Amino acid sequence: MDPEGLEFQRERHVLFLEMMMERLPSDYETQEINHLTLAYFAISGLDILGALDRVDKDQIASWVLSFQAHPRTKSDLDNGQFYGFHGSRSSQFTIIDSEVSTHNCSHLASTYCALAILNMIGYNLSNLNSEAILISMQKLQQPDGSFMPIHFGAETDLRFVYCAAAICFMLNNWTGMDKEKAKEYIVRCQSYDGGFGLAPGLESHGGATYCAVAALQLMGFINADVSSKPAKSMVIDVPLLVEWSLQRQAVNGGFQGRANKPSDTCYAFWVGGVLKILGFYHFLNKGALHRFLLSCQSKNMLPDLYHCYYSFAALSLLEEEGLKPLCVELGITAINGHVWTTDVVIGPIRSSEAVHEKS
Amino acid sequence: MSSSSDDDDRIPFSRRPEWSDVRPVPQDDGPHPVVPIAYRDDFRETMDYFRAVYLADERSSRALYLTTEAIEMNPGNYTVWHFRRLVLEALNVDLHEERDFIDQIAMRNPKNYQIWHHRRWIAEKLGPEAADKELEFTKRVLAYDAKNYHAWSHRQWVLQSLGGWEKELDYCQKLLEDDIFNNSAWNQTFDFGLSYNQEYSKVRYFVITRSPLLGGLQAMRDSELSYTIEAILANPQNESPWRYLQGLYKGDTDVLVSENQVSEVCLKVLKIDHSCIFALSLLLDLLCYGFQPSDELKGVIEALRKSEPASSDDKLASTICSILEIVDPMRSNYWAWRRSNLPSKAC
Ligand SMILES: [Zn+2]
Numbered sequence: 001m002d003p004e005g006l007e008f009q010r011e012r013h014v015l016f017l018e019m020m021m022e023r024l025p026s027d028y029e030t031q032e033i034n035h036l037t038l039a040y041f042a043i044s045g046l047d048i049l050g051a052l053d054r055v056d057k058d059q060i061a062s063w064v065l066s067f068q069a070h071p072r073t074k075s076d077l078d079n080g081q082f083y084g085f086h087g088s089r090s091s092q093f094t095i096i097d098s099e100v101s102t103h104n105c106s107h108l109a110s111t112y113c114a115l116a117i118l119n120m121i122g123y124n125l126s127n128l129n130s131e132a133i134l135i136s137m138q139k140l141q142q143p144d145g146s147f148m149p150i151h152f153g154a155e156t157d158l159r160f161v162y163c164a165a166a167i168c169f170m171l172n173n174w175t176g177m178d179k180e181k182a183k184e185y186i187v188r189c190q191s192y193d194g195g196f197g198l199a200p201g202l203e204s205h206g207g208a209t210y211c212a213v214a215a216l217q218l219m220g221f222i223n224a225d226v227s228s229k230p231a232k233s234m235v236i237d238v239p240l241l242v243e244w245s246l247q248r249q250a251v252n253g254g255f256q257g258r259a260n261k262p263s264d265t266c267y268a269f270w271v272g273g274v275l276k277i278l279g280f281y282h283f284l285n286k287g288a289l290h291r292f293l294l295s296c297q298s299k300n301m302l303p304d305l306y307h308c309y310y311s312f313a314a315l316s317l318l319e320e321e322g323l324k325p326l327c328v329e330l331g332i333t334a335i336n337g338h339v340w341t342t343d344v345v346i347g348p349i350r351s352s353e354a355v356h357e358k359s
Numbered sequence: 360m361s362s363s364s365d366d367d368d369r370i371p372f373s374r375r376p377e378w379s380d381v382r383p384v385p386q387d388d389g390p391h392p393v394v395p396i397a398y399r400d401d402f403r404e405t406m407d408y409f410r411a412v413y414l415a416d417e418r419s420s421r422a423l424y425l426t427t428e429a430i431e432m433n434p435g436n437y438t439v440w441h442f443r444r445l446v447l448e449a450l451n452v453d454l455h456e457e458r459d460f461i462d463q464i465a466m467r468n469p470k471n472y473q474i475w476h477h478r479r480w481i482a483e484k485l486g487p488e489a490a491d492k493e494l495e496f497t498k499r500v501l502a503y504d505a506k507n508y509h510a511w512s513h514r515q516w517v518l519q520s521l522g523g524w525e526k527e528l529d530y531c532q533k534l535l536e537d538d539i540f541n542n543s544a545w546n547q548t549f550d551f552g553l554s555y556n557q558e559y560s561k562v563r564y565f566v567i568t569r570s571p572l573l574g575g576l577q578a579m580r581d582s583e584l585s586y587t588i589e590a591i592l593a594n595p596q597n598e599s600p601w602r603y604l605q606g607l608y609k610g611d612t613d614v615l616v617s618e619n620q621v622s623e624v625c626l627k628v629l630k631i632d633h634s635c636i637f638a639l640s641l642l643l644d645l646l647c648y649g650f651q652p653s654d655e656l657k658g659v660i661e662a663l664r665k666s667e668p669a670s671s672d673d674k675l676a677s678t679i680c681s682i683l684e685i686v687d688p689m690r691s692n693y694w695a696w697r698r699s700n701l702p703s704k705a706c
Contacts, residue, residue, distance in 0.1 A: 091438035192606030
């Protein structure tokens with residue numbers, strides 16, 4: 001317990017997430033298109049809280065897999081569309097009695113969330129037709145190395161470079177992207193103050209900085225312990241980045257996403273995660289951050305899923321008792337993250353969908 | 360987060376004669392949906408009708424109208440936006456009108472990615488003639504929220520893709536004047552001035568380094584340095600001009616070290632504000648790059664060290680780290696680490 005009597009109320013948070021799994025309040029309808037992302041927050045949140053035994057993993061696997069867009073034939077993979085996962089049902093239609101999509105709105109962020117969820121519930125990703133995802137994903141990469149998230153066009157920025165890198169990493173196959181080009185784009189996003197903007201020339205931002213550093217880490221461009229390596233060996237300016245990141249811890253102990261902005265729980269993960277990946281996490285004021293995060297636990301109001309999730313993630317970085325450790329760069333718990341580096345498979349799921357994926 | 364304000368007098372699609380021939384397509388959530396959303400009736404019905412026209416690929420004016428309603432309830436739905444663009448193209452709609460629609464909806468949802476993307480799509484189609492309007496629009500959004508990330512992003516895209524650099528210099532100048540005015544005149548506008556200043560250095564750096572009309576960073580350095588020093592002295596607690604100052608010499612530390620005005624501004628600030636961490640940390644960086652401190656500077660720093668007297672072999676850089684450990688408690692571990700990792704050339 002904290003000296004000020006603040007305590008992490010694990011059981012209450014588990015109940016809250018279980019409630020969200022049951023039904024999301026109407027206010028979430030404006031985020032309907034990101035339904036898989038909302039599911040990711042709830043399920044990954046339960047995972048961090050060590051309460052994943054409370055969900056039906058087979059049911060979740062079937063549900064997530066049902067969002068995948070399937071090409072009719074292999075030649076479809078050259079048609080410019082991305083065969084990943086739909087974000088929601090709102091525009092997903094399939095030809096009757098088949099799973100071929102008539103309208104393909106697959107999105108990189110939803111695909112990242114789908115794979116992350118499948119990963120954390122122990123679904124064996126090698127059951128997926130990863131070739132369809134990866135080959136069609138190449139078309140989303142732009143000449144400057146950035147990614148657009150959907151084949152019919154949308155903003156291109158660091159968020160989707162991160163999603164692409166995480167997808168390749170989880171599928172353990174990098175044919176989906178040109179790593180060198182992606183790296184060049186990321187490097188161009190580093191601002192003069194050391195942080196990263198969402199696109200070249202834009203103001204440094206906590207979330208963008210996480211995307212940049214985590215993507216570089218997943219792609220293998222960051223050495224495990226940067227703090228012991230000479231700065232010159234790095235593709236980015238690490239000392240400046242570390243100082244910018246540490247400077248984001250505000251007087252109330254919380255982290256802000258940008259200079260001169262109020263602190264906000266989610267940046268304790270975004271910026272804290274950057275410091276963790278770089279090996280500089282021990283330099284922030286952990287006690288002050290811990291107090292800030294605990295003081296943000298809402299008493300009566302229902303918190304929003306996004307900030308709730310990133311508060312758990314941030315507390316996990318602080319090694320809060322009872323929380324599972326994170327694979328920071330992947331945004332899921334570490335034990336799952338390791339499945340992909342050590343090839344350990346956690347109990348395969350026997351669902352009809354899992355069998356479909358092979359075909 | 361509530362949907363449209365005229366909920367009460369909204370007529371359901373099912374009771375609108377012009378939609379009587381359309382059979383809505385309900386959403387199929389499957390047998391065991393995870394995190395199901397408790398949709399409101401209006402939302403559900405609108406999306407059911409949207410699915411119907413989308414599936415039928417009906418590119419008509421009623422479909423365009425339907426996307427307007429769907430977007431108002433659900434501005435993040437990129438599929439609805441995408442379909443709207445197909446309809447706009449099919450009907451050959453005047454994009455100036457579409458821009459007026461976006462003016463309205465963007466003011467209500469200034470942080471929505473899809474709206475800004477749609478705006479860029481329109482501007483791209485209209486070409487360079489759209490530059491003035493786009494710059495004007497972002498200016499309006501920024502006057503309301505000087506830190507709106509989307510507006511800055513859009514503004515930079517407009518400058519780089521459609522032009523308008525000539526006027527951007529005037530805009531910068533105006534921001535500077537407003538900024539100084541705000542900071543000195545009213546205390547209650549302090550926060551506003553602070554954030555304005557922050558944005559200002561960002562956009563200024565962008566203009567200085569990217570504008571084809573200026574000679575690049577090096578040509579502008581002298582005038583930028585005096586502007587930045589002025590901004591620092593006006594408010595030494597604002598991190599932004601300090602970062603900007605270092606940004607001016609990025610990759611050119613020798614020039615930074617040899618520029619006397621840089622150490623002088625640190626000294627000036629420390630004489631008024633003994634614990635200004637930005638001044639102290641800039642001095643520390645200068646020393647690490649090989650800067651030779653004057654006796655006056657050494658004296659001021661030694662005076663700041665309140666507790667135990669310095670042992671004679673202590674470096675000045677080490678003293679600064681010790682001071683920072685105390686005055687900057689959020690980062691004291693970091694400053695201690697810096698102290699034990701000083702480069703050999705640091706004084
Ligand atoms: Zn936040």
